[in-house]
Amino acid sequence: MKGATIGILGISKAFGSFAALNDVSLDIRKGEFFSLLGPSGCGKTTLLRIIAGFEQPDEGSVTIDGINVLPLPPNRRHANTVFQNYALFPHLSVFENVAFPLRLKNTKNSIVTAKVNDYLHLVELGDHAAKMPSMLSGGQKQRVAIARALINEPSVLLLDEPLSALDAKLRHHMLMELDAIHDKIGITFIYVTHDQSEALSVSDRIAVMYQGDVLQVGTPHDIYESPATNFVAQFIGETNMFEGTVRASMGQMYVLDVDELGRVVVTDDRIYEVGERVSLTVRPEKLRISPDEPRVNGRSDINVFEGTVDEPIYSGFQSKYYVRLSPTVVFRVFKQHSDYTDEEHDILWKERVHVSWSAKDGYIVEGHRN
Amino acid sequence: MQKKRFSFSKTSFIASMVFLFVPLVVLIVFSFNANKAPVLTGFSLVWYQRLFTSSRSLWNAFFTSITIAVTASITATVIGTLAAIGVHWHKFALKTYVQAITYIPLVLPEIIIGMSLLAFFSGSHFTLGGVSVNVGFRLNLGWLTIFIAHATFCLPFVYLMVLARLDEFDSSIIEAAHDLGATEGQTLLKVIIPISMPGIISGFLTSLTLSLEDFTITYFVSGVSSTLPMAVYGQMYKGGVSPVINALSAIMILGTIVLALLARNFLKYIAANG
Numbered sequence: 145m146k147g148a149t150i151g152i153l154g155i156s157k158a159f160g161s162f163a164a165l166n167d168v169s170l171d172i173r174k175g176e177f178f179s180l181l182g183p184s185g186c187g188k189t190t191l192l193r194i195i196a197g198f199e200q201p202d203e204g205s206v207t208i209d210g211i212n213v214l215p216l217p218p219n220r221r222h223a224n225t226v227f228q229n230y231a232l233f234p235h236l237s238v239f240e241n242v243a244f245p246l247r248l249k250n251t252k253n254s255i256v257t258a259k260v261n262d263y264l265h266l267v268e269l270g271d272h273a274a275k276m277p278s279m280l281s282g283g284q285k286q287r288v289a290i291a292r293a294l295i296n297e298p299s300v301l302l303l304d305e306p307l308s309a310l311d312a313k314l315r316h317h318m319l320m321e322l323d324a325i326h327d328k329i330g331i332t333f334i335y336v337t338h339d340q341s342e343a344l345s346v347s348d349r350i351a352v353m354y355q356g357d358v359l360q361v362g363t364p365h366d367i368y369e370s371p372a373t374n375f376v377a378q379f380i381g382e383t384n385m386f387e388g389t390v391r392a393s394m395g396q397m398y399v400l401d402v403d404e405l406g407r408v409v410v411t412d413d414r415i416y417e418v419g420e421r422v423s424l425t426v427r428p429e430k431l432r433i434s435p436d437e438p439r440v441n442g443r444s445d446i447n448v449f450e451g452t453v454d455e456p457i458y459s460g461f462q463s464k465y466y467v468r469l470s471p472t473v474v475f476r477v478f479k480q481h482s483d484y485t486d487e488e489h490d491i492l493w494k495e496r497v498h499v500s501w502s503a504k505d506g507y508i509v510e511g512h513r514n
Numbered sequence: 515m516q517k518k519r520f521s522f523s524k525t526s527f528i529a530s531m532v533f534l535f536v537p538l539v540v541l542i543v544f545s546f547n548a549n550k551a552p553v554l555t556g557f558s559l560v561w562y563q564r565l566f567t568s569s570r571s572l573w574n575a576f577f578t579s580i581t582i583a584v585t586a587s588i589t590a591t592v593i594g595t596l597a598a599i600g601v602h603w604h605k606f607a608l609k610t611y612v613q614a615i616t617y618i619p620l621v622l623p624e625i626i627i628g629m630s631l632l633a634f635f636s637g638s639h640f641t642l643g644g645v646s647v648n649v650g651f652r653l654n655l656g657w658l659t660i661f662i663a664h665a666t667f668c669l670p671f672v673y674l675m676v677l678a679r680l681d682e683f684d685s686s687i688i689e690a691a692h693d694l695g696a697t698e699g700q701t702l703l704k705v706i707i708p709i710s711m712p713g714i715i716s717g718f719l720t721s722l723t724l725s726l727e728d729f730t731i732t733y734f735v736s737g738v739s740s741t742l743p744m745a746v747y748g749q750m751y752k753g754g755v756s757p758v759i760n761a762l763s764a765i766m767i768l769g770t771i772v773l774a775l776l777a778r779n780f781l782k783y784i785a786a787n788g
């Protein structure tokens with residue numbers, strides 16, 4: 145496998161008195177598609193620029209394949225960057241933009257032509273070699289930037305929100321293409337984004353960042369199903385969050401007394417003390433909404449609550465319901481539609497409904513701070 | 515049916531064209547006049563003949579002007595371009611002050627620039643606690659002082675034109691060049707200078723014009739040397755405007771038009787081919 149491992153150890157960076165990164169450590173594996181995900185201003189770009197060599201950290205180290213790269217300027221690191229605004233050279237044609245790194249090394253013309261054509265082919269731009277960057281569409285510019293960054297055969301490709309300037313359709317298409325390119329050339333990708341659906345759909349692993357801290361590192365599945373903190377739970381997808389106290393435990397099953405809601409059961413393989421305060425999260429798509437009382441058949445691991453539909457929102461492939469269970473507690477519920485799965489009639493505004501979920505679909509979030 | 519209406523923009527366009535070009539046409543027409551008086555009497559090439567056969571001092575002044583214009587413009591272009599690049603991409607203390615100061619020569623009356631340069635070249639000094647402090651150089655007024663003065667007042671024009679061009683680009687293309695393997699020197703030669711080229715050329719051409727036509731500042735620092743504007747002024751002072759000067763002007767207008775067209779095509783070529 146090509147690609148490099150990247151070690152980020154105890155990186156801190158402040159701009160004036162503002163701490164942009166606090167003691168960030170990450171281990172990125174060979175050939176991994178690794179995403180840095182977080183809201184605007186959380187320090188993703190700063191971390192990427194430190195890896196690329198455009199910024200020096202105040203503390204910590206960065207290694208690529210075990211070699212400390214902090215003393216090296218950007219042109220001596222085996223990492224290349226795809227910039228958010230493409231950063232194409234406006235005075236050079238598409239061909240010469242991609243050829244730029246080779247020209248710097250005085251590569252023979254025949255080799256340049258062959259290699260540039262290969263990479264233009266890889267990004268499906270073979271027919272546009274002679275054009276100037278100003279004549280290209282946003283998606284095409286992005287492809288040129290990718291080909292240009294890859295032609296030096298770096299062991300790491302750094303991508304800073306490469307798709308954010310594209311429209312939704314094209315963004316999805318380019319994302320799939322990036323994924324395909326990653327599979328084909330097998331080098332390590334570090335992908336910065338604030339869009340959780342982008343990160344979830346292509347990453348091998350994701351680091352969720354918030355205010356200069358890494359809150360959680362894990363596979364998309366881990367991060368979605370087992371968020372480490374309240375912030376992660378709320379940032380990745382939509383969710384319902386509650387605070388409560390542990391009342392009893394039976395093996396991996398816990399009974400919580402959720403504030404303003406009451407008794408809720410949840411399974412969790414970690415240990416919690418009776419009396420401990422915890423956060424509970426349940427994803428809206430794991431809830432069942434029904435006009436009639438669901439048939440529980442005596443199972444004790446199903447939570448059932450009754451409420452009123454505050455607001456049904458139709459959004460194409462699914463409906464969202466805001467269900468008020470108590471004056472202060474509102475549940476978000478997602479429901480898919482099809483003739484086959486809809487057992488009951490349509491749920492209406494102000495209707496009394498039952499919301500239910502299994503103890504296995506709830507999740508206790510450990511970190512209380514965020 | 516379209517009615518003919520008074521159009522302000524059309525009228526003012528025509529008026530400005532008339533005021534710009536009619537005097538030039540008149541000048542060219544009179545350079546072929548057979549008479550010295552401002553009355554057209556017939557076609558003749560006598561002024562051109564006299565320009566090329568018996569206007570030694572005018573030609574001397576012309577060549578002095580051209581030499582100074584070319585050397586001063588090249589100097590101003592090199593220094594101004596590097597200054598713009600340095601100021602644009604490097605952060606340093608007092609950067610905003612440096613940027614503000616560069617505008618001053620543009621708004622300062624020429625007479626003040628001329629006087630201050632003269633004071634500078636005459637080796638001004640003052641005594642402080644018994645020590646004599648030089649605040650200028652003692653230079654004989656002449657070719658060299660004109661050259662220094664012209665390079666100096668052209669500098670901010672080049673600087674600002676190159677800076678305006680650089681402002682169109684995000685610093686990420688410089689980072690991209692470094693990222694792709696370019697050293698500082700390669701980035702300068704292969705990215706920064708090429709993208710600044712339209713600004714550099716406009717700055718150079720503006721400098722040429724400014725230097726060729728300058729009278730006020732040159733008057734202060736020229737000593738015994740004479741540039742073209744000064745020679746023309748001298749002749750008029752002595753015996754009124756000679757049609758020989760009309761002939762020289764006509765040739766220079768032609769030269770300017772050719773240069774402007776060349777520059778325009780060159781800029782177009784750069785825009786299309788990088």
Ligand SMILES: Nc1ncnc2c1ncn2[C@@H]1O[C@H](COP(=O)(O)OP(=O)(O)OP(=O)(O)O)[C@@H](O)[C@H]1O
Nearest residue numbers: 159162164182183184185186187188189190191338
């Ligand atoms: N050169 C700088 N000088 C001062 N502050 C900076 C500088 N660069 C970044 N910051 C600050 O550091 C914080 C992190 O910035 P960064 O660009 O890394 O955020 P980000 O996660 O990439 O955000 P976005 O998603 O908006 O791009 C921000 O609050 C930003 O204002």
Ligand SMILES: [Mg+2]
Nearest residue numbers: 188189190304
């Ligand atoms: Mg950013």
